[in-house]
Amino acid sequence: MNETLVTLVGNAATAVEFRETASGGMARFRFAVTPRRWDRAKEVWADGHTSFYTVWAWRTLAANLTGSVAVGEPLVVHGRLKVREEELEGQRRTFVDIEAVAVGHDLTRGTAAFRRVVRGEPGLTSRYGPAPVAAGPDPWAVREAPERRDEEAVAEGAPAVVAEPPEDPALPERPAPRRRTGRQKGGAAPRKPDSDLVTA
Numbered sequence: 001m002n003e004t005l006v007t008l009v010g011n012a013a014t015a016v017e018f019r020e021t022a023s024g025g026m027a028r029f030r031f032a033v034t035p036r037r038w039d040r041a042k043e044v045w046a047d048g049h050t051s052f053y054t055v056w057a058w059r060t061l062a063a064n065l066t067g068s069v070a071v072g073e074p075l076v077v078h079g080r081l082k083v084r085e086e087e088l089e090g091q092r093r094t095f096v097d098i099e100a101v102a103v104g105h106d107l108t109r110g111t112a113a114f115r116r117v118v119r120g121e122p123g124l125t126s127r128y129g130p131a132p133v134a135a136g137p138d139p140w141a142v143r144e145a146p147e148r149r150d151e152e153a154v155a156e157g158a159p160a161v162v163a164e165p166p167e168d169p170a171l172p173e174r175p176a177p178r179r180r181t182g183r184q185k186g187g188a189a190p191r192k193p194d195s196d197l198v199t200a
Helices: 059-066 150-155
Strands: 005-012 017-021 024-033 036-039 044-047 051-058 074-088 091-105
Touching: 005 091, 017 059, 024 059, 051 059, 051 074, 059 091
Parallel strands: 051 091
Antiparallel strands: 005 024, 005 074, 017 024, 024 051, 036 044, 074 091
């Protein structure tokens, strides 16, 4: 399948909205990308036209976004570009979506600290409480995320997902080796003949 993979650098324009679906968690937020151009006439850098995208994420990525992204933070988004058209109030409108594969902070603008979380418990890293959940009819609603087999992902060039092995429990300390005595170094002591044994 031919897909258009893009990498965008910009800022989160809205808070992350999270909801549970039949296929797992789903999250979305609006993403603003503003290019910077050199104005030769004024000899200064100026902002270009801002483009807005709707970023979608599913399952683990969706859950981790809720505790990691806030409005205005600089991000790098990598994913599949999707363009859809819908008719709203008698007008044909075009929406540009990004099905995110990976999302991270733009470290050219600041610093970040990675925190590994237990699968299914992204709230352990939440900085701002639970993420807002959209209520009522969803004007941005799209179909459920399709199931993707690992074989298809590898065929498209994506690295195969390998489950991490559980951490091994702490091994008990090995007993200290016993020091060999002089008799042990030279071999076993010769056995005394029976005639030398004292009997009662």
